[in-house]
Amino acid sequence: MNAGVLKSRPVLVTLALAALVFAYWGWSALAGAHKLTDAEIARAAEDGNPGRLDIKVVLPFTPEQFHFMRLQDIGRMAGADASSVNLRGVSVKAARALARRYWVSDIVPLEPQ
Amino acid sequence: MSTAAGVIQSGAPWALAGRLPLRRHMPLILGIAGFAIVIALWEISALAFGLSVRLYPTPLSVLHTFVDLIRKGILPVHVTDSLARYVSGVAIGTVVAVVLGVLFGLNRFVARMMLPLVNFLYAIVEVSWIPLFVLWFGYGPKVILLALIYVVAFPVLFNCLTGVLSVPQVYVNAVRSLGATRAQVIRQVILPAILPNFMTGFRVGAGFAFRALVFGEVIAAQTGLGFLIFEGAQMQDTSRTVVGMISMGVLWLFFDRVYLRPLERATLERWGMIAGEGQG
Numbered sequence: 001m002n003a004g005v006l007k008s009r010p011v012l013v014t015l016a017l018a019a020l021v022f023a024y025w026g027w028s029a030l031a032g033a034h035k036l037t038d039a040e041i042a043r044a045a046e047d048g049n050p051g052r053l054d055i056k057v058v059l060p061f062t063p064e065q066f067h068f069m070r071l072q073d074i075g076r077m078a079g080a081d082a083s084s085v086n087l088r089g090v091s092v093k094a095a096r097a098l099a100r101r102y103w104v105s106d107i108v109p110l111e112p113q
Numbered sequence: 114m115s116t117a118a119g120v121i122q123s124g125a126p127w128a129l130a131g132r133l134p135l136r137r138h139m140p141l142i143l144g145i146a147g148f149a150i151v152i153a154l155w156e157i158s159a160l161a162f163g164l165s166v167r168l169y170p171t172p173l174s175v176l177h178t179f180v181d182l183i184r185k186g187i188l189p190v191h192v193t194d195s196l197a198r199y200v201s202g203v204a205i206g207t208v209v210a211v212v213l214g215v216l217f218g219l220n221r222f223v224a225r226m227m228l229p230l231v232n233f234l235y236a237i238v239e240v241s242w243i244p245l246f247v248l249w250f251g252y253g254p255k256v257i258l259l260a261l262i263y264v265v266a267f268p269v270l271f272n273c274l275t276g277v278l279s280v281p282q283v284y285v286n287a288v289r290s291l292g293a294t295r296a297q298v299i300r301q302v303i304l305p306a307i308l309p310n311f312m313t314g315f316r317v318g319a320g321f322a323f324r325a326l327v328f329g330e331v332i333a334a335q336t337g338l339g340f341l342i343f344e345g346a347q348m349q350d351t352s353r354t355v356v357g358m359i360s361m362g363v364l365w366l367f368f369d370r371v372y373l374r375p376l377e378r379a380t381l382e383r384w385g386m387i388a389g390e391g392q393g
Contacts, residue, residue: 008375008379009371009375010371010372010375010376013371060184061184061185064185064187066185066187066190067185067186069335070190101186102186103184103185103186
């Protein structure tokens with residue numbers, strides 16, 4: 001391939017953006033593992049509903065309609081306050097994906113009713 | 114002619130641009146200065162009118178909202194959703210248009226027959242199609258994608274057809290007389306010849322697609338910058354509307370500077386090089 005093409009602005013910027021996305025992906029995977037540990041997943045498991053979790057999503061701000069809509073996509077809303085949203089019936093995969101979001105501070109098991 | 118070219122090449126202030134570091138960056142500095150003046154006038158007008166920030170946001174309130182929307186994860190989702198729609202719509206629309214353009218262009222009779230029809234459809238803005246798309250496909254991403262494909266395809270198709278028709282038949286005959294197949298005629302004659310026309314159509318279509326994106330997202334989406342702009346106005350949080358508008362402008366500038374302009378320049382240089390060789 002022509003070396004000039006590789007050094008062109010569109011290619012360099014695309015590569016830089018890809019590197020940024022890759023770095024963010026790596027960082028969010030590491031941060032997500034700290035926000036939701038395997039022990040927390042075991043404690044959050046729903047009784048009689050394996051693979052589903054009851055969780056409290058802690059946010060560093062008051063949730064808005066935007067966040068409620070996204071959280072409702074992955075589980076049943078079971079209350080909210082100024083800085084957290086309770087969700088029931090969330091799959092482990094969705095909970096791990098949620099933990100990778102930078103705007104989520106923490107995910108903890110929901111206290112039993 | 115040559116004198117004028119000589120003056121442009123040697124004399125003008127820009128000739129110094131390569132020698133002085135400050136002058137080299139003059140276009141960028143002037144561009145930033147233009148934005149700075151508008152922001153200063155905006156701030157002054159906000160102070161002078163004394164309107165509520167919710168009604169007439171100040172640059173500072175917009176900056177505050179911008180940071181807040183990023184902190185809450187709202188803006189990145191809207192930006193990435195809009196970008197995904199834009200890129201897929203422009204890519205599909207371009208491919209469809211180029212394929213149709215070359216197919217129609219293979220036969221000059223068909224090309225001449227299609228050109229007025231394509232020109233007619235080119236003039237019908239995507240906004241007028243959206244209500245029909247909504248009726249046929251319902252609210253959702255399909256409508257936005259169709260609107261984007263439509264708005265990109267016709268300028269590209271029209272310019273490709275014009276390009277194909279402007280290729281002198283003698284070139285095609287010459288290549289054919291040397292035993293070229295139809296595929297070789299397309300690859301060696303038609304495609305290189307329509308590149309400048311294609312770039313013109315693509316640039317126009319890509320610009321129109323940004324407008325179609327906003328309109329489509331206002332009508333048929335729950336995410337995206339168009340939705341953010343509309344939602345901000347509905348909530349009377351005009352700072353959000355302005356953040357959406359500025360994000361749209363920044364994205365377009367980014368696309369234009371990073372991808373479209375270099376691509377256009379490279380295409381025109383290549384075209385010039387081919388013409389030069391032919392003349393020499």
